[in-house]
Amino acid sequence: MIRIEPREAPSRRLTVGIPIASAMLALLLAAIPLSWAGANIGEAYQEMAKGIFGSVFAFTEMLTRATPLIFTGLAATLAFRAKLWNIGAEGQLYLGAMAAVAVGTGWITGPPLLLIPMILIAGAMAGALGMAGPAYLKTRFGADEVVTTLLLNFIILIFIQMMLEGPLKDPMGMGWPQSSPVVDNAILPQILPRMRLHYGLVIALTAAVIAHIMLSKSVWGLKLRAVGENAAAALHAGIGVKRTLMSAALISGALAGLAGVSEVAGLRGYLTTDLSPGYGYTGIVVAMLAGLSPLGVVLAALFIASVFVGADTMSRAMGVSSYLADLVVSMALICVLIGGFIARFTIKITPANKKVSTTDTGAA
Amino acid sequence: MEILDILLSENFWAAALRIATPLIFGVLGALICEKSGVLNLGIEGIFAAGAMAGWMAVWLGADLWGGLFFAALTGAFFGLIHAILTVPLGLSQHVSGLGITMFATSVSYFTYRTALPQVSTPPRIEPFQPLDIPILSDIPFLGTVLFKQTAMTWLALFLVVLVWWVYNRTPLGQALRAVGDNPDAVDAQGLSVYGLRMGAIVAGSACMALGGAFLTMSAFDAFFFGMVNGRGWICIALVIFASWRPGKALLGALLFGAFDAFQVRLQTEVGAFVPSQVFLMAPYILSIIALVIVARRAEYPRALLTPWFKGQR
Numbered sequence: 172m173i174r175i176e177p178r179e180a181p182s183r184r185l186t187v188g189i190p191i192a193s194a195m196l197a198l199l200l201a202a203i204p205l206s207w208a209g210a211n212i213g214e215a216y217q218e219m220a221k222g223i224f225g226s227v228f229a230f231t232e233m234l235t236r237a238t239p240l241i242f243t244g245l246a247a248t249l250a251f252r253a254k255l256w257n258i259g260a261e262g263q264l265y266l267g268a269m270a271a272v273a274v275g276t277g278w279i280t281g282p283p284l285l286l287i288p289m290i291l292i293a294g295a296m297a298g299a300l301g302m303a304g305p306a307y308l309k310t311r312f313g314a315d316e317v318v319t320t321l322l323l324n325f326i327i328l329i330f331i332q333m334m335l336e337g338p339l340k341d342p343m344g345m346g347w348p349q350s351s352p353v354v355d356n357a358i359l360p361q362i363l364p365r366m367r368l369h370y371g372l373v374i375a376l377t378a379a380v381i382a383h384i385m386l387s388k389s390v391w392g393l394k395l396r397a398v399g400e401n402a403a404a405a406l407h408a409g410i411g412v413k414r415t416l417m418s419a420a421l422i423s424g425a426l427a428g429l430a431g432v433s434e435v436a437g438l439r440g441y442l443t444t445d446l447s448p449g450y451g452y453t454g455i456v457v458a459m460l461a462g463l464s465p466l467g468v469v470l471a472a473l474f475i476a477s478v479f480v481g482a483d484t485m486s487r488a489m490g491v492s493s494y495l496a497d498l499v500v501s502m503a504l505i506c507v508l509i510g511g512f513i514a515r516f517t518i519k520i521t522p523a524n525k526k527v528s529t530t531d532t533g534a535a
Numbered sequence: 536m537e538i539l540d541i542l543l544s545e546n547f548w549a550a551a552l553r554i555a556t557p558l559i560f561g562v563l564g565a566l567i568c569e570k571s572g573v574l575n576l577g578i579e580g581i582f583a584a585g586a587m588a589g590w591m592a593v594w595l596g597a598d599l600w601g602g603l604f605f606a607a608l609t610g611a612f613f614g615l616i617h618a619i620l621t622v623p624l625g626l627s628q629h630v631s632g633l634g635i636t637m638f639a640t641s642v643s644y645f646t647y648r649t650a651l652p653q654v655s656t657p658p659r660i661e662p663f664q665p666l667d668i669p670i671l672s673d674i675p676f677l678g679t680v681l682f683k684q685t686a687m688t689w690l691a692l693f694l695v696v697l698v699w700w701v702y703n704r705t706p707l708g709q710a711l712r713a714v715g716d717n718p719d720a721v722d723a724q725g726l727s728v729y730g731l732r733m734g735a736i737v738a739g740s741a742c743m744a745l746g747g748a749f750l751t752m753s754a755f756d757a758f759f760f761g762m763v764n765g766r767g768w769i770c771i772a773l774v775i776f777a778s779w780r781p782g783k784a785l786l787g788a789l790l791f792g793a794f795d796a797f798q799v800r801l802q803t804e805v806g807a808f809v810p811s812q813v814f815l816m817a818p819y820i821l822s823i824i825a826l827v828i829v830a831r832r833a834e835y836p837r838a839l840l841t842p843w844f845k846g847q848r
Binding site for chain 1: 576616620624625626627629630631633634635637638640641642644645648649652764765768769771772775810812813815816819820822823826827830831
């Protein structure tokens with residue numbers, strides 16, 4: 172007889188172990204599509220490892236790729252903790268990037284110490300604004316935020332396209348739909364010479380630490396968690412549920428906006444509509460792998476970035492489609508979901524022929 | 536004046552029905568899942584999977600109906616994963632659905648790229664042709680609007696009637712509705728909550744995949760990356776707009792199709808003064824507005840998003 176029973180509380184070992192096991196399992200499962208594509212599996216994994224740890228450059232590339240994922244992972248984490256389903260980080264990222272190029276491409280001049288904070292604030296505000304709309308429609312009209320944020324992603328991307336063919340178009344861009352370059356004084360500096368890794372990573376790590384402190388130590392974090400666990404009870408306890416949801420929405424949007432600023436001002440230097448290969452959506456996977464913990468987000472982002480960078484290198488070397496990376500990421504999400512179930516429940520197997528005593532069934 | 540001309544032209548209404556067809560499949564699929572109490576955000580990915588699978592089967596030599604069957608089977612497969620995760624395991628329907636969308640999309644893209652590593656122009660198949668039913672298609676107006684659509688549009692309209700009939704006239708439909716409203720009562724009657732819910736998700740997902748297959752097998756004749764382009768999400772908005780009723784779902788999809796066909800025609804009239812992106816944005820904005828208008832009045836299935844476990848009250 173097989174019975175499933177809830178555990179008292181998932182042990183610490185399981186809460187840490189399950190995401191790691193899920194990530195590894197997803198990587199192992201990649202062997203199936205790899206062998207189907209006709210690749211030598213051992214060689215493929217070797218190429219992937221080389222793409223991540225093969226050189227200082229490879230490693231910094233991985234960190235560069237992890238930077239936007241930390242921001243969007245944090246954005247998803249804070250929203251999901253309040254059971255606010257912000258699936259719109261992709262759009263908010265683009266809004267942040269657009270604000271950065273709107274402010275940082277020349278009409279304001281000043282030293283980096285002035286310009287960099289300015290584009291960061293502008294980007295965060297734009298991202299926050301992008302999530303304020305759906306949060307308002309949810310709290311005021313009861314419109315499901317999943318649907319509104321998902322649809323807004325499309326609206327925002329088309330809007331960016333319009334801006335890049337209109338007011339934000341680079342007059343020197345040879346007709347390409349791209350923005351003017353961000354001025355030198357607004358560029359996030361590189362951390363190491365000749366590497367693309369930039370100070371966006373430092374800002375992202377700082378954001379993770381602040382998010383951790385706010386979530387676990389502040390009154391706001393307490394309210395946020397209370398609303399997420401049981402909104403009705405939180406309301407009964409006198410917590411302003413709508414206000415808390417709105418604040419979570421604004422901060423979540425702001426973090427996604429910062430991802431856009433960091434990509435534009437740290438990496439690309441100008442805005443195009445292919446700035447993000449779905450960092451907003453991947454942030455959801457990062458957040459779930461992290462068990463919705465801000466510090467865990469950093470580790471999860473490093474893993475996902477490794478998958479992307481490793482798979483890129485491998486696919487170039489061996490001619491396997493780089494969609495393999497997306498496949499591994501989605502499998503990691505499904506694995507960690509199932510893992511979360513295993514952490515909360517325990518499966519008890521008792522021999523079928525043995526009569527189950529009454530005390531045993533009483534416990535279930 | 537021109538606006539009136541557009542609204543009175545038969546080509547306009549034929550286009551509206553054509554645009555509505557994949558949405559009809561999608562909204563019905565979402566309706567079947569949600570009526571049983573489970574949100575299926577896998578829809579966007581299942582659309583992509585259906586589009587790829589149906590097209591690929593025909594490209595490999597199956598006939599068109601064989602391709603449709605294979606597309607539905609693929610949708611059912613991804614639906615089964617979602618069903619296992621959300622029904623017996625009771626995991627977050629939001630996250631599982633998004634996971635299915637990512638998984639189904641990446642499986643489809645990876646499969647397409649692996650089967651066709653280097654193609655500059657996507658290979659084409661011979662898609663469903665307009666039926667052109669003799670005599671009927673000669674009826675003025677209706678002839679063009681209704682009787683020159685492909686067989687898939689007819690299949691979609693047939694499914695609307697079938698779903699309405701099952702839910703309103705059969706004991707199975709009654710059980711499927713009850714399981715989304717009050718699973719405890721269904722369990723008390725000795726019916727399997729797990730079975731009903733999982734069956735509904737699998738069937739609904741197969742239906743969604745047909746919507747995707749329409750894109751590659753009727754609307755176009757090839758598969759493109761990103762061709763679903765949010766149609767699945769629009770269906771999730773439309774099903775709320777339709778208050779989970781098959782008739783209203785058809786109406787919602789048709790209104791949406793009419794609006795989309797209208798904006799394309801309006802664009803050719805005033806395109807010189809208004810950026811084309813304004814028109815591209817319109818369908819998504821319309822979906823949000825529709826959602827906001829009905830949100831408070833919508834009669835959600837009462838147990839939507841609530842997992843149910845046997846032996847726990």
